[in-house]
Amino acid sequence: MANKPASKRRQNSTRHPGAVDTAKGRAGRILAQGNKDATYETAQQQETAVLVAVPDKRQADALTQEYLDELAFLTETAGAVVTKRFVQRLEKPDIRTFVGEGKLEEIKAYVQHSGASMVIFDDDLSPSQLRNLEAELQVKIVDRSLLIIDIFASRAKSATARTQVELAQYQYLLPRLTGLWTHLDKQRGGGVSQRGPGETEIETDRRVVRERIDFLKERLKELDKQSQTQRKSRTGIVRVALVGYTNVGKSTLMNLLSRADVFAENKLFATVDSTVRKVVLENTPFLLSDTVGFIRKLPTRLIESFKSTLDEIREADLLVHVVDIAHPAFEDHIAVVNDTLKDIGAADKPMLLVFNKIDQYNTEASTEPHEGFEGMNPDEDHVPRPTLEQLQATYMAKLHDPVIFISAKERTNIDELRALLVRHISALHAQRFPGQTGAAWEDEQ
Numbered sequence: 495m496a497n498k499p500a501s502k503r504r505q506n507s508t509r510h511p512g513a514v515d516t517a518k519g520r521a522g523r524i525l526a527q528g529n530k531d532a533t534y535e536t537a538q539q540q541e542t543a544v545l546v547a548v549p550d551k552r553q554a555d556a557l558t559q560e561y562l563d564e565l566a567f568l569t570e571t572a573g574a575v576v577t578k579r580f581v582q583r584l585e586k587p588d589i590r591t592f593v594g595e596g597k598l599e600e601i602k603a604y605v606q607h608s609g610a611s612m613v614i615f616d617d618d619l620s621p622s623q624l625r626n627l628e629a630e631l632q633v634k635i636v637d638r639s640l641l642i643i644d645i646f647a648s649r650a651k652s653a654t655a656r657t658q659v660e661l662a663q664y665q666y667l668l669p670r671l672t673g674l675w676t677h678l679d680k681q682r683g684g685g686v687s688q689r690g691p692g693e694t695e696i697e698t699d700r701r702v703v704r705e706r707i708d709f710l711k712e713r714l715k716e717l718d719k720q721s722q723t724q725r726k727s728r729t730g731i732v733r734v735a736l737v738g739y740t741n742v743g744k745s746t747l748m749n750l751l752s753r754a755d756v757f758a759e760n761k762l763f764a765t766v767d768s769t770v771r772k773v774v775l776e777n778t779p780f781l782l783s784d785t786v787g788f789i790r791k792l793p794t795r796l797i798e799s800f801k802s803t804l805d806e807i808r809e810a811d812l813l814v815h816v817v818d819i820a821h822p823a824f825e826d827h828i829a830v831v832n833d834t835l836k837d838i839g840a841a842d843k844p845m846l847l848v849f850n851k852i853d854q855y856n857t858e859a860s861t862e863p864h865e866g867f868e869g870m871n872p873d874e875d876h877v878p879r880p881t882l883e884q885l886q887a888t889y890m891a892k893l894h895d896p897v898i899f900i901s902a903k904e905r906t907n908i909d910e911l912r913a914l915l916v917r918h919i920s921a922l923h924a925q926r927f928p929g930q931t932g933a934a935w936e937d938e939q
């Protein structure tokens with residue numbers, strides 16, 4: 495998956511045909527070395543995926559659809575095509591197979607008939623659910639964490655980001671080692687090797703994984719020391735971080751404000767590495783950093799392993815929270831970002847709220863029917879959306895933070911945004927570095 499060349503993907507194959515080869519990425523190669531009798535080849539053409547969501551009974555249909563749209567977007571970003579969506583409303587997910595028995599049969603029939611190569615769940619599965627589902631459906635089972643980790647793996651470029659992703663991959667893998675492998679033994683009656691991996695082999699793999707986790711943590715500490723030293727040399731200048739949900743336009747705005755050349759595209763998690771640029775607006779210098787986007791249900795482990803990247807946010811003097819106002823779930827996104835900021839200890843920073851993509855904003859919500867919603871009416875509670883003017887008035891009244899509506903793409907209100915930034919940064923500068931002007935900082939550099 496995730497745009498890796500086929501040759502690379504094959505290197506990752508192990509005896510296990512399922513989630514592991516995707517999860518491990520680089521980790522897979524190390525384990526594969528210890529298991530030379532690997533029997534499964536995951537030569538993949540275009541992978542096709544079936545999506546499964548198990549929403550709470552009270553969740554509105556439109557929201558469920560929204561979440562599935564996001565999962566489909568993640569799936570496409572990872573390089574697979576979605577062919578079908580299944581939804582089952584449950585009080586709580588089945589402890590054994592996540593979905594109920596009847597729904598599982600339905601999914602199984604579809605998978606067999608369509609030849610889909612994987613089933614993707616919008617939540618995290620326990621190791622035993624993963625194992626049971628794999629036994630039942632006989633295809634690759636991917637959960638939300640694995641999908642996101644896989645996308646991160648395909649995006650990470652800097653040493654820090656790559657190390658962080660690898661750590662997350664191994665941490666995902668560790669609790670799942672035993673279950674996956676022993677279950678395949680039983681299922682295949684020993685398979686080619688006649689015996690599956692015995693306890694000793696699994697123990698060895700576990701040990702290899704644990705050692706690797708320790709090594710990666712150490713490596714991250716070293717890398718962190720280096721970047722801390724780098725960050726220390728940046729004292730005397732206000733630091734601003736662009737934060738927001740994924741795909742809202744942070745990198746586009748970074749490029750616009752700093753004339754940098756940061757990769758921006760219509761995919762989720764285009765940015766996994768943080769980029770820092772010095773920007774000078776009207777003689778006011780500051781450092782602007784572009785950061786990894788947030789998403790709902792971002793695996794905690796991934797947040798933890800991305801600690802160094804998130805330090806850019808934690809250490810910023812001002813957060814510029816970018817929102818995609820054209821997205822139907824933008825309010826949900828704002829809440830997710832605020833919650834994540836709280837989680838990482840960056841909730842109390844001064845913040846500017848930038849509502850982006852006003853060029854795409856439409857007062858009409860989409861009425862297209864979606865697959866997987868047979869018998870449901872996602873538009874039953876459909877009401878036209880407020881106008882931009884109404885939204886602006888509401889948000890300005892509601893929030894303490896300054897609010898601005900822009901289009902980074904069409905350059906609408908960008909001068910106003912610059913002026914707003916300058917005002918806030920100058921005030922912060924005066925407060926943080928009394929007696930020192932921006933120009934003085936310039937001279938020192």
Ligand SMILES: Nc1nc2c(ncn2[C@@H]2O[C@H](COP(=O)(O)OP(=O)(O)OP(=O)(O)O)[C@@H](O)[C@H]2O)c(=O)[nH]1
Binds near residue numbers: 902903
């Ligand atoms: N219509 C419209 N599209 C925009 C605007 N700003 C950015 N985009 C598009 O939105 C998509 C995402 O932009 P990015 O800048 O990559 O978004 P990001 O927030 O950095 O995304 P991640 O790094 O994935 O978290 C790209 O296709 C941009 O061209 C805008 O004002 N209007």
Ligand SMILES: [Mg+2]
Binds near residue numbers: 744746757758764784
């Ligand atoms: Mg980006």
